[in-house]
Amino acid sequence: MKPLFLFLALAGLLPASAVLAHDDHSRHGGLAEAPPSDHAAKPGSSKGRRWMAGDHHIHSEFSASYKVDPAAPETPPKPLLGKDGRYAIAKNAEMGASFGLRWMVSTDHGGPLHSRLNFEQAYPQLLVARKAVPQILIFYGMEFDTPGGDHSSLIIPFTRGEREQLRDIESRFSKREAHPSDPARDTEPKMIEALRYMREQKKLPVLIANHPSRSAKDVGVYGQYTPREFRDWNDTAPNVSVGMEGAPGHQAGAINPDGSNDPEGARGGYRNSPTMGGFDQMTARLGGFWDSMLGEGRRWWITATSDSHYNWRDGGSDFWPGEYSKTYVHARGDHADVLDGLRSGRVFVTTGDLISELDVAVQAKGGKQAASMGGTIMVKPGDDVDVVIRLRDPAGTNHGGRTPDVARVDLIMGDVTGPVSDRSADRNATTRVERRFTANDWQRDGEVLTMRHTLKDVRGPIYLRVRGTSTEEAEPSSDPKGEDPWSDLWFYGNPLFVKVG
Numbered sequence: 001m002k003p004l005f006l007f008l009a010l011a012g013l014l015p016a017s018a019v020l021a022h023d024d025h026s027r028h029g030g031l032a033e034a035p036p037s038d039h040a041a042k043p044g045s046s047k048g049r050r051w052m053a054g055d056h057h058i059h060s061e062f063s064a065s066y067k068v069d070p071a072a073p074e075t076p077p078k079p080l081l082g083k084d085g086r087y088a089i090a091k092n093a094e095m096g097a098s099f100g101l102r103w104m105v106s107t108d109h110g111g112p113l114h115s116r117l118n119f120e121q122a123y124p125q126l127l128v129a130r131k132a133v134p135q136i137l138i139f140y141g142m143e144f145d146t147p148g149g150d151h152s153s154l155i156i157p158f159t160r161g162e163r164e165q166l167r168d169i170e171s172r173f174s175k176r177e178a179h180p181s182d183p184a185r186d187t188e189p190k191m192i193e194a195l196r197y198m199r200e201q202k203k204l205p206v207l208i209a210n211h212p213s214r215s216a217k218d219v220g221v222y223g224q225y226t227p228r229e230f231r232d233w234n235d236t237a238p239n240v241s242v243g244m245e246g247a248p249g250h251q252a253g254a255i256n257p258d259g260s261n262d263p264e265g266a267r268g269g270y271r272n273s274p275t276m277g278g279f280d281q282m283t284a285r286l287g288g289f290w291d292s293m294l295g296e297g298r299r300w301w302i303t304a305t306s307d308s309h310y311n312w313r314d315g316g317s318d319f320w321p322g323e324y325s326k327t328y329v330h331a332r333g334d335h336a337d338v339l340d341g342l343r344s345g346r347v348f349v350t351t352g353d354l355i356s357e358l359d360v361a362v363q364a365k366g367g368k369q370a371a372s373m374g375g376t377i378m379v380k381p382g383d384d385v386d387v388v389i390r391l392r393d394p395a396g397t398n399h400g401g402r403t404p405d406v407a408r409v410d411l412i413m414g415d416v417t418g419p420v421s422d423r424s425a426d427r428n429a430t431t432r433v434e435r436r437f438t439a440n441d442w443q444r445d446g447e448v449l450t451m452r453h454t455l456k457d458v459r460g461p462i463y464l465r466v467r468g469t470s471t472e473e474a475e476p477s478s479d480p481k482g483e484d485p486w487s488d489l490w491f492y493g494n495p496l497f498v499k500v501g
Contacts, residue, residue, distance in 0.1 A: 049346075051357050052338065053326040054103035056153045057143065057210055057249055057305035058092050059085030062122040063108040076112050076179045084109075086310045089122070089138075090129035092321055097136045099322030099399060100353075103329070103338045104136060105155050109143035112179040115170040118142065123163045137335050140166060143210065145176040148188035150224040151210045153245075153305075155342070157203040158335030169198065169205070188229060192236050199237035206342050207233075207241050208303055211248040212282045216273040219281055220426060223272075227289055228423040234298055242343055243300050246283035246290075246492055247351060248275065249307020251324050251485045253317040263482035269317065270479075277469065277476030277490045278351050284476045286412070287431035294463045294495050295428040297416045301342070301374070301494045303327040304349035323399045324485065325351050328358070330373075345374025350491035352470070354404050357392035358493050360466050365454070376497040385455040385498060387411060389437075389466055391491075392447050400486035409437040409468040411453055416461040416497065434464075461500055466493040 063085030066077035087095075089106050096104050106126055108118065123140065130138050140162045144154040154169065156162045171177055173194035175186040184190065198205055209230065215223025233241035247268075254265030268275045276284035283290050283302050293300040304325040310316025319325070327349050329341035341347060348358040363370040363386050364379040371377035379385055393406045414431035435453045442451040455462075469476070470489040479488065 048332045049330050051328045052102040053328050054101050055305050055321040056105040057107050057307045058321050059309045060089045066111050089125045090132045093129045093133035093136050096321035101322040105139040105141040107141045107143040107153050110145045110174045110176045115167045119167045145174045147175045147190035153208045155206040159203050195237040198240045209244040212244045213280045218273050227426045231423050246302030247279045247304035249305045250317045252312035252319050254482045255312045257315050266481050267479045274478045287428050289426040291414050291428035291431040292425050295414050301345045345494045348493040352489040353398040354489040355391045355491050356394050359390045361388045371496045373494045378499045378501050381500050382457050385458050387453045389451045391449050402486050404470040404489050406468050411435040413462050413464050462498045463495045465495040
């Protein structure tokens, strides 16, 4: 959204419906991206951007299981297709498009010599999917078997060299690639080496940590991923390692194939330390790990995914891509701008289609420049700062057959105080809910809700972020086994930063 348009919106000179309709929200088919014309939007330009829903963590039949021949253990294990991930890449794309996605990443996890499988078999099927489902932008990638950690979504830029780029990175660094297995691949220093390698690529990939606390033993008792580890990643390659899954996949763990409830099912597969409102503890805890990263001034973003392997209707624990969780990126309808949006934090996430658009505009009172999610604005010491939040609360039913309403929206802020002395820190004591909005506090124009707040006498650098829920919970509580995911919906916007100078 252009600064002048934001200024008019903040000044109240445009109706709420006009703000959210400012970008073209129509669906555009076709993936054959032509070279930029002389009149194409320049990189970084907001021209033509709209909210586009997607999913960066989707498994196909090429997420294989492996069978070792006991008579010849030195022989590489045979990949068994369709035993872990169940569906063709084109099927995932077809289902994602039917649930409203406009972009997706095919992310099969690896195994012994999996880079060859990806290169020789999976990539041709990715091209088939692009041709068969042209209305969705499909990225090539993988669920990277992270050295010294768990898994990460590795998203490869859409170029003529994408096939070779992924093979190169996977063959060099995926911890499960070697046969015989090589313990030296599964170390944190090896991951730092991988990130150094990635940051020198001609076209930079994006890496997002998946299900960060699935291996955690309790709240604040981390497993395969730790706060220090993520700080090391982000320090090493800040334009590659840009964030983590806020809401993990496998959210249908408590739904039986007939739609009944499984009282032992755990959302996200988080059986040790549960999710909170469907979100990972590293995101959901107010003043927790995510806020500690933002308090350092780090551009560390969150996403939401399906982690689709096997749909709940077929006996699995997963929703189809886009059926329950969506990651919205403010982008034009091309691969490059979607990837730039993920890298730059022009992102919000939602479950259960609670909302479909979210704009947060921040501006010094009387100023002409404004910032939105992922952005930064400079104000003078003592300025009052206006915040305008506009979102779309869809009137129709979601894919669970429900019609959820936004019950509350929280404006959250914290101080930006610079690098922490303890790199294991997972708390930010300055984080607070600055304002809670309910129906009495917002204006409604059809599906669009608008709320306003003024921060008085801003003296130091801060960050702001927005979340909302369909529940009455003041803070997201731990999700019990057997919880119906459709009854506990949240959305989170990524932060923006206010500098004082």
